[in-house]
Amino acid sequence: MNLKQLAKELNLSISAVSKALRDSHEISASTKLAVLAKAKELNYQVNPFASSLRKQKSKTIAVVVPEIDNIFFALAINGIESVAQEKEYHVLIYLTHEDAQKEVSVTQLLQNGRVDGIMMSLSSQTTDFSHIQQLKEKELPIVLFDRVAEHINVPKVTTDDYDSGESATEHLIEAGCKKIAFLSISNNLSISNKRKSGYIDSIKKNNLPNSKNLIIECSQDDEKNKLLIKNLLKKKNRPDGIFASVEKLALLCYEVCDELNLNIPADIKIIGFSNLHTAALLKPSLTTITQPAYEIGRESALLIFKLIEKRGNSIIPEKTVVASSLIKRGSTKK
Amino acid sequence: MNLKQLAKELNLSISAVSKALRDSHEISASTKLAVLAKAKELNYQVNPFASSLRKQKSKTIAVVVPEIDNIFFALAINGIESVAQEKEYHVLIYLTHEDAQKEVSVTQLLQNGRVDGIMMSLSSQTTDFSHIQQLKEKELPIVLFDRVAEHINVPKVTTDDYDSGESATEHLIEAGCKKIAFLSISNNLSISNKRKSGYIDSIKKNNLPNSKNLIIECSQDDEKNKLLIKNLLKKKNRPDGIFASVEKLALLCYEVCDELNLNIPADIKIIGFSNLHTAALLKPSLTTITQPAYEIGRESALLIFKLIEKRGNSIIPEKTVVASSLIKRGSTKK
DNA sequence: AAAATTTACTAAAACGTTTTCGTAAATATT
DNA sequence: AATATTTACGAAAACGTTTTAGTAAATTTT
Structure with missing residues (x-):
């Protein structure tokens, strides 16, 4: 079921249906109602790839962590996921297993538009940070959390x-x-x-x-x-x-x-x-x-969304610190 | 950097470049070499959405679990990720927080082609399994692990x-x-x-x-x-x-x-x-x-890939049991 | 040497959206 | 009543790939 079929069922053009579905002011209230009803009836769902391709937005963020069977990272991911769910975003997980090389290759993998932003906690073997710098230069939103690189000017979320x-x-x-x-x-x-x-x-x-x-x-x-x-x-x-x-x-x-x-x-x-x-x-x-692992996750996610939704004026803090107890x-x- | 630009640089057609990149026999060895070199030089990366849209494949699997700050699920995800990495697949994570309603909505969310398969561990509140049946009917590969529904005929991976x-x-x-x-x-x-x-x-x-x-x-x-x-x-x-x-x-x-x-x-x-x-x-x-949490994760992932890559003849076991100790x-x- | 096949490419359609632009008809303004 | 504006839609381009179909040229077969 796609827009074309849905449009045919409704005797409308594809564009009219598309606009109706996203509540455009160009479409009359009655038509919108009809479209919504038919879409529901036929269980129409937007194709995410077509949509992402056209809009150049993935509605997805990546989380890159050294390991997951570590309660700190599990909790952080929990926090990240809670924000992503609020924003209706999807969360991709990549594990580096403390391998600097894998961290670099994942970073490169993610430069093709698959994600709108990356949240990363560095591996303990990472000594070179040019892959992070590269993301920055490509203007791909990135936030480092917990295990950060001090001297790179990307937003960082840590505890004190x-x-x-x-x-x-x-x-x-x-x-x-x-x-x-x-x-x-x-x-x-x-x-x-x-x-x-x-x-x-x-x-x-x-x-x-x-x-x-x-x-x-x-x-x-x-x-x-x-x-x-x-x-x-x-x-x-x-x-x-x-x-x-x-x-x-x-x-x-x-x-x-x-x-x-x-x-x-x-x-x-x-x-x-x-x-x-x-x-x-x-x-x-x-x-x-x-x-505050969960909070660090949440803060990082809130930051990445600020970066993703950035309008010229907004100020992004380079350091966010959430206190431990x-x-x-x-x-x-x- | 996309195929069009790359093709122009090489004085080739888009299709020739595309074929060269995936090592098609229609392209001469010398051309392939030239294309590979230029692609590397210009850091060309395939646009995943264009590719997925055209191929109707997402190269992505979803993992739906009740919680992540639980060492069992963390280890299972670890196992799943290890297989996904081998297969060059991406892993989306969804948490239901033991909420049956959220489980249903995530399930519905994933029916638009965003993933090639779903691995799920049911929430403790789930009493109705029609959402799983629905996936089955839509022929969207699904594997249940650990917390499974006994009476639904989808592949299940559990311990003894x-x-x-x-x-x-x-x-x-x-x-x-x-x-x-x-x-x-x-x-x-x-x-x-x-x-x-x-x-x-x-x-x-x-x-x-x-x-x-x-x-x-x-x-x-x-x-x-x-x-x-x-x-x-x-x-x-x-x-x-x-x-x-x-x-x-x-x-x-x-x-x-x-x-x-x-x-x-x-x-x-x-x-x-x-x-x-x-x-x-x-x-x-x-x-x-x-x-054997890690192994349960791995087995489930291996199964989902069997389902994804399924050729008519292959037999998928409905129950896989990995012993606890x-x-x-x-x-x-x- | 003519016919058939292979090689190495190109053109174009298709995947399913979103969005820009265009335009009749309806309504509002003077 | 003539003009301007708004409403409600449709056509078509664009996103970037993959794949089918087509085709000259080169090679092989008869």
């Missing part, structure tokens, strides 16, 4: 990573920690680095030991990460507090403490960025910096 | 819910439980009902009390669910084992036991369907029936 890094560290200090380690996930990632800066500055401010040995550079390989953490905690003068920059590192700490028979929080206190539903159910419950639980009890 | 229900119950019995409760999530859901059947049959086979009072019908409202569970465990002759049909109900049990000061597994043993990363980190660690942990220790 530096501040949260500071307050997480302060919280450990208040809980009595004297020697706090920081678990970094990747030197490529803005989130990791900003959280680290917050940590370092807080350590300095409080005149605590600011040793490079206390900053552990972890990777995507959890076996290796576990070994790194184990070695850290096996040392004679091991730290009495750990600040994990991402969820999975905090969980690895729990595993290692189990294996080394270290008591949390008596022997060592742990805090980590996390959106884990079960943080409160762990023993001890895990003190977290909980990121520190949720104190058992793992940092005095 | 009945068998797993049985073995979960047997496991509790072997661990010494004499009075086992089952937490159902929705009477509309095949997964819940099949797991329940496995439970009931196992209970009967072992001559244990088969009381309706031991089957708790939970809902989407976690406050209410918690109350139901609390009431169950407050009873004088409370059960000594609980089989939670879905992850979140198992977690609620942990919360309730905490609040009621019941010791797991001494006072009560718990087993639940779950894909939780942190199952092993809970105290005690949670015994789970772990579903029982992972014994602390919550069911003798």
Whole structure:
């Protein structure tokens, strides 16, 4: 069922029917009624490709994320989808699996008009940002969220990573920690680095030991990460507090403490960025910096639609920050 | 940059260029080379809408799920995406948020050719399946996964819910439980009902009390669910084992036991369907029936592509079952 | 050497919309 | 009543591809 057939049924021209369907003022009320009725009767639906081809609009946005089996990204996508649904847009999902090359190829794939905008969270392996710059130059709307590239002037939505890094560290200090380690996930990632800066500055401010040995550079390989953490905690003068920059590192700490028979929080206190539903159910419950993942998703989506619908005058903020919240639980009890 | 411009640059006709790009035998090797080179130089990319319009193929599949911030669906989507990437297909995501009405409207939305196939996991509120039947009649390929409708003859991919229900119950019995409760999530859901059947049959086979009072019908409202569970465990002759049909109900049990000061597994043993990363980190660690979520996603995707690429002869299995595995942990220790 | 076939292309239609432009008829203005 | 404007529609172009049908020229077959 297409416009041609519908028009024939109605004894009208294709253009009249098309106009009637989008409520054009050129069409009389009675004709509109007839068209709507017939369209419903015959279950007419606009062909999206013909429409997109003609209008040069896809009514679709892309979400490019490193992984989806990570509650943060799942929640962010949830937020994005909620806005897309309001705007009657469609959402395409692409996973990079932390592979910079795949990120580039997806980015190139999306430059053919398939989407009206792209929302992306960078892979931890991405060190070159020219593919992002390219989108910018092609004037394809893009918003980076959470894992952003600092020095590229595209709109970015993040949480207050530096501040949260500071307050997480302060919280450990208040809980009595004297020697706090920081678990970094990747030197490529803005989130990791900003959280680290917050940590370092807080350590300095409080005149605590600011040793490079206390900053552990972890990777995507959890076996290796576990070994790194184990070695850290096996040392004679091991730290009495750990600040994990991402969820999975905090969980690895729990595993290692189990294996080394270290008591949390008596022997060592742990805090980590996390959106884990079960943080409160762990023993001890895990003190977290909980990121506003859903809101970050929503904010990013609202931004991308601002860019898509942009009229000359509107101002798009380059940075949007949605605050995280520190949720104190058992793992940092005095 | 489109075919027209590219053809002009090459002093060729549009059709020659189009054919060269898809390696047609009608075009000489030298011309093909020239076309490929120029296309690369000018960064020509096929317009997907023009192509889809002409070919009546979208190169896109839709995934319709009740929620995404649920590790099971996240993993399933991961599996689906891996196949889609291999096939160079695009993946659209739609969330129904357990709303039957939204499920119907999404289904209708997708009947205009936007996708070549649909993979769906039903909402817990869905009781009428005519929208699925409609897809079937429109010959729009559809595969149901995990949460399927039993009596509709479309391909379905699930785990061995009945068998797993049985073995979960047997496991509790072997661990010494004499009075086992089952937490159902929705009477509309095949997964819940099949797991329940496995439970009931196992209970009967072992001559244990088969009381309706031991089957708790939970809902989407976690406050209410918690109350139901609390009431169950407050009873004088409370059960000594609980089989939670879905992850979140198992977690609620942990919360309730905490609040009621019941010791797991001494006072009560718990087993639940779950894909939780942190199952092993809970105290005690949670015994789970772990579903092959990623594989279910992959299988469903492979099936949808079989349907999409269907040649008259190929046979599509109506039921595909991927086995779950029982992972014994602390919550069911003798 | 004539006829048949193959090669390598071009022209044009088709996919189904949307939108611009044109125009009779109806209505309003002077 | 003559002119201007509005109403309500239709024709046709355009979006960018893919594919069918057609055709000179080159090659092969008889």
